Amino acid sequence: MTTTNLTLQAPSPAGLTWAITRNENAKSDAERDAILADPGFGNHFTDHMVDICWSEKGGWHRPRVSPYGPIQLEPSAAVLHYAQEIFEGLKAYRHADGSVWTFRPYENAARMQRSAARLALPELPSEYFIDSIRQLVAVDGAWVPSAPETSLYLRPFMFAKEAFLGVRPAKKVAYYLIASPAGAYFHGGVQPVSIWLSTKYARAGKGGTGAAKTGGNYASSLLPQAEAAQHGCQQVLFLDEGKYLEELGGMNLVLVYRDGTLVTPESDSILEGITRDSVLQLAKDRGHTVESRKVTIDEWREGAASGEIVGAFACGTAAVITPIGRLLAEDFEIVHGGPEASELALSLREELTGIQYGRVEDRHGWLLRLDA
Numbered sequence: 001m002t003t004t005n006l007t008l009q010a011p012s013p014a015g016l017t018w019a020i021t022r023n024e025n026a027k028s029d030a031e032r033d034a035i036l037a038d039p040g041f042g043n044h045f046t047d048h049m050v051d052i053c054w055s056e057k058g059g060w061h062r063p064r065v066s067p068y069g070p071i072q073l074e075p076s077a078a079v080l081h082y083a084q085e086i087f088e089g090l091k092a093y094r095h096a097d098g099s100v101w102t103f104r105p106y107e108n109a110a111r112m113q114r115s116a117a118r119l120a121l122p123e124l125p126s127e128y129f130i131d132s133i134r135q136l137v138a139v140d141g142a143w144v145p146s147a148p149e150t151s152l153y154l155r156p157f158m159f160a161k162e163a164f165l166g167v168r169p170a171k172k173v174a175y176y177l178i179a180s181p182a183g184a185y186f187h188g189g190v191q192p193v194s195i196w197l198s199t200k201y202a203r204a205g206k207g208g209t210g211a212a213k214t215g216g217n218y219a220s221s222l223l224p225q226a227e228a229a230q231h232g233c234q235q236v237l238f239l240d241e242g243k244y245l246e247e248l249g250g251m252n253l254v255l256v257y258r259d260g261t262l263v264t265p266e267s268d269s270i271l272e273g274i275t276r277d278s279v280l281q282l283a284k285d286r287g288h289t290v291e292s293r294k295v296t297i298d299e300w301r302e303g304a305a306s307g308e309i310v311g312a313f314a315c316g317t318a319a320v321i322t323p324i325g326r327l328l329a330e331d332f333e334i335v336h337g338g339p340e341a342s343e344l345a346l347s348l349r350e351e352l353t354g355i356q357y358g359r360v361e362d363r364h365g366w367l368l369r370l371d372a
């Protein structure tokens with residue numbers, strides 16, 4: 001890592017003066033191409049990162065683009081002890097003409113503000129959030145892959161960096177943005193997943209932090225996720241109050257009814273997914289009825305048995321839409337077999353990715369161009 005080669009930019013439209021330090025050990029074109037040929041997910045990071053400091057006295061200040069590398073923290077940094085931390089996840093997509101776009105980023109910015117409020121962190125202005133993405137893509141745009149279904153995954157995050165072991169909201173906070181090239185999630189076609197119903201554990205509780213995108217919810221999902229794997233399932237489904245469907249811990253849930261109605265569970269412990277919102281909007285545009293309401297596990301069980309519920313899918317930025325072929329519980333199982341069970345999910349997936357990759361008209365104005 002090097003700290004030479006520093007330039008100060010003229011203030012951006014968001015009013016920030018970025019200090020830009022180029023990474024002099026950036027990957028060569030050949031090294032980057034080798035990574036982009038098979039990036040997987042979350043394994044590789046681009047040459048640069050962005051950070052903005054916040055302090056109680058100075059507000060948001062010192063916006064920087066610098067070489068990707070380790071962060072220095074005091075061992076007493078509050079985040080390491082009390083998990084005062086939030087994050088976001090969105091993607092940059094390369095279109096056929098080479099241009100680079102992102103999808104509904106103002107929704108991510110607004111959600112990060114809601115998460116911040118819940119975790120007693122400062123709210124990052126939406127314009128700063130968008131600016132940070134533009135800055136990173138300006139230096140690392142070559143990292144946006146172009147093969148079908150690939151993208152550059154963007155990971156904004158914020159944490160309490162104040163060195164202080166007392167319990168109160170930190171007076172010093174850092175916002176960062178890093179980026180990681182992502183390969184096609186499914187190789188050889190989208191495959192339905194099996195999910196395990198966790199009845200012993202919850203990821204979040206009533207009045208807790210379930211609706212915030214915060215690491216603690218993920219920490220509490222790891223053990224039940226391991227339990228799911230032991231039962232041969234790829235994902236785990238959590239319940240609310242022991243009987244209402246909640247979500248998968250990193251993806252939202254949607255049930256498909258025989259008459260084409262889509263139902264998604266409602267609860268104050270569910271993270272409101274932007275993928276879910278988009279998919280449900282596309283379904284409404286097609287004339288489907290869409291409901292957000294409490295759904296019990298018994299409703300799913302009985303509906304699947306009677307044929308009233310014909311399928312289910314999970315949705316989130318990373319995997320977009322994943323049909324659920326089977327739900328396995330301690331003492332019962334729900335199976336949604338056959339191609340018709342995933343037909344609607346797959347066609348909505350095709351439409352949504354079509355918009356994201358510029359193949360389908362963006363009639364809702366969801367895309368934002370990043371490289372112009």
Ligand SMILES: *Cc1c(COP(=O)(O)O)cnc(C)c1O
Pocket residue numbers: 089213217247249250251252271272273274275276315316317318
């Ligand atoms: C991020 C996330 C989702 C999906 O949200 P998207 O905006 O669609 O990516 C669902 N559940 C949890 C717990 C999440 O953190």
